[in-house]
Amino acid sequence: xxxxxxxxxxxxxxxxxxxxxxxxxxxxxxxxxxxxxxxxxxxxxxxxxxxxxxxxxxxxxxxxxxxxxxxxxxxxxxxxxxxxxxxxxxxxxxxxxxxxxxxxxxxxxxxxx
Amino acid sequence: xxxxxxxxxxxxxxxxxxxxxxxxxxxxxxxxxxxxxxxxxxxxxxxxxxxxxxxxxxxxxxxxxxxxxxxxxxxxxxxxxxxxxxxxxxxxxxxxxxxxxxxxxxxxxxxxxxxxx
Numbered sequence: 001x002x003x004x005x006x007x008x009x010x011x012x013x014x015x016x017x018x019x020x021x022x023x024x025x026x027x028x029x030x031x032x033x034x035x036x037x038x039x040x041x042x043x044x045x046x047x048x049x050x051x052x053x054x055x056x057x058x059x060x061x062x063x064x065x066x067x068x069x070x071x072x073x074x075x076x077x078x079x080x081x082x083x084x085x086x087x088x089x090x091x092x093x094x095x096x097x098x099x100x101x102x103x104x105x106x107x108x109x110x111x112x113x
Numbered sequence: 114x115x116x117x118x119x120x121x122x123x124x125x126x127x128x129x130x131x132x133x134x135x136x137x138x139x140x141x142x143x144x145x146x147x148x149x150x151x152x153x154x155x156x157x158x159x160x161x162x163x164x165x166x167x168x169x170x171x172x173x174x175x176x177x178x179x180x181x182x183x184x185x186x187x188x189x190x191x192x193x194x195x196x197x198x199x200x201x202x203x204x205x206x207x208x209x210x211x212x213x214x215x216x217x218x219x220x221x222x223x224x225x226x227x228x229x230x
Contacts, residue, residue, distance in 0.1 A: 009153070032216035044156070044204070044221040051216040090155050099144065099210045099217055100169065103155040 002027040002093045004104035012110045013081055021076040021107045023065075023091030033074040034092040034101065035065055044090065050074065061085075083111050115139070117222035119205050125228045126195055134190045134225045138207030145188050146219060147180055148204040156204055162188060163210070174199075195229045202226050 003026045013019045025031060035047040048059040055067040065076045074091060088108050094101040118137045126132050138145050143164050148156035159178065160170045164185035173179070177195075182188040192199055208219040 004155075006155075034218075043223050044206075046218045049216060049218065094216065096216070098168070099208070099215065100158065100161060101146065101219060102158055103148070105155045106153075 002031060002095050002100075002102050004091050004093050004102055006091055006104035006107050008107050009105065010108045010110060012112055014112045015083055016080050018079050019077065019081050019085075019109065021089050021091075021109065023074045023076065023104060025072050025074065025091070025093040027072075027093060027095055030096045032094045032096060032099075033065075033067060034094075035059075035063070035074070035076050036090045036092060036103070037087050038090065038106075039087045047076075047089070081109070081111055083113070085109060086111050117205055117207050117220050119203075119222040119225045121225060122223060123226045123228075125230060128197060128229055129194055131191065131193045132195055132227060133192075134203050134205075134227075136188045136190070136205030136207075136222060138186070138188070138205070139220060140186075142207035142209050142220075143185070144208040144210045144217065144219070145182055146206040146208075147188070147190050148206065149174070150202045150204055150224070151200075159190070192227075195227075197229045200227055200229045 005024045033050040036044045037047045050067045058064045088106045090106045091104040120135045146161040147159040162182040177193045180190045202224040204224045206219040206221045208217040210217040
């Protein structure tokens with residue numbers, strides 16, 4: 001069965017600084033990978049996903065994530081964060097055979113002024 | 114445009130009572146998922162449906178938990194003989210998927226908060 005590990009429960013970072021949120025997954029078969037975001041007092045929503053093709057995927061608000069099969073990772077990065085990026089970020093994985101989506105425990109991104 | 118709706122949004126119940134949550138997915142979506150989320154944790158997978166078929170229920174937390182999707186549209190999650198440890202947010206999500214999986218995006222409802230006192 002697939003699983004997801006997000007090593008950092010909280011990441012503090014200064015505004016306009018770069019950030020990386022780490023995600024590692026485990027699966028015996030090919031996977032799809034996702035990052036979902038939960039802004040304060042809002043529901044979960046998709047940020048970006050990797051299905052196939054280019055291993056680098058981007059979101060509309062400047063985040064990107066790179067699928068690394070050899071390291072079984074899907075780290076999320078942004079070169080310059082804004083206060084509006086304050087949220088909890090969840091990495092998720094589903095095996096290609098069944099679309100059962102399993103989430104990590106989340107990383108809280110805390111932007112410092 | 115109606116998203117995923119869940120009812121009730123908040124439920125306070127006494128220990129030992131039964132509770133039922135309802136989820137109405139986005140209308141054309143064939144997949145429906147139930148998750149549980151506690152403070153500081155990610156959504157914990159409970160069960161999911163393809164139309165009316167329940168594809169997996171082994172991760173339901175105990176035999177007190179059951180879920181149905183009788184006509185392949187709305188779904189209910191029932192917790193019998195509630196315990197204080199059941200206090201959490203119960204999330205429903207829906208998506209459109211082909212048989213075998215296609216990396217569909219799932220859309221979450223606002224969740225149903227359960228407090229067991």
